[in-house]
Amino acid sequence: MFSITTLLNQTHRLLIGSGAALLLGGAMMTSASAADIATTYDNSCAACHDSGALNAIKKGDSAKWQQLMKQKSMPALINSVKNGMTQMPAGGLCNNCSDDDYRKLIEYMSK
Ligand code: HEC
Numbered sequence: 001m002f003s004i005t006t007l008l009n010q011t012h013r014l015l016i017g018s019g020a021a022l023l024l025g026g027a028m029m030t031s032a033s034a035a036d037i038a039t040t041y042d043n044s045c046a047a048c049h050d051s052g053a054l055n056a057i058k059k060g061d062s063a064k065w066q067q068l069m070k071q072k073s074m075p076a077l078i079n080s081v082k083n084g085m086t087q088m089p090a091g092g093l094c095n096n097c098s099d100d101d102y103r104k105l106i107e108y109m110s111k
Pocket residue numbers: 041044045046047048049053054055056057068072076077078080081085086087088089091092093094097102105106
């Protein structure tokens with residue numbers, strides 16, 4: 001016989017199921033944390049921006065970075081990295097960086 005308890009049980013299971021899916025989706029959408037940004041910087045951008053190789057603006061040269069951000073604006077700088085520049089390879093050696101990651105990386109370098 002189909003009882004109300006079975007129905008409730010099934011509804012319950014359905015709710016738990018979708019709840020888990022929501023949690024999973026939420027976890028996958030969280031973007032890189034501050035620690036990941038430092039690691040990404042070390043693995044990708046540091047090759048040039050730590051030493052100033054090829055005339056790249058150095059990490060921590062905040063005066064130069066601030067000036068550049070004022071001149072070009074953040075979206076333009078993100079585009080420069082994505083498309084590459086004269087000496088900088090497209091993507092800045094980070095293959096899986098999102099626009100938001102690039103923004104965080106640029107902010108990280110400018111401090
Ligand atoms: C192979 C060396 C190299 C790597 C790796 C590199 N850059 Fe650069 N970057 C440069 C150089 C050199 C410049 C100066 C412009 C030029 O000559 O290409 C530059 C310029 C920039 C600029 C200024 C863009 C503009 O419009 O003036 C930004 C922002 C930047 N880099 C961000 C990054 C980020 C973020 C990463 C890591 C994901 C990165 N770069 C990795 C060499 C590099």
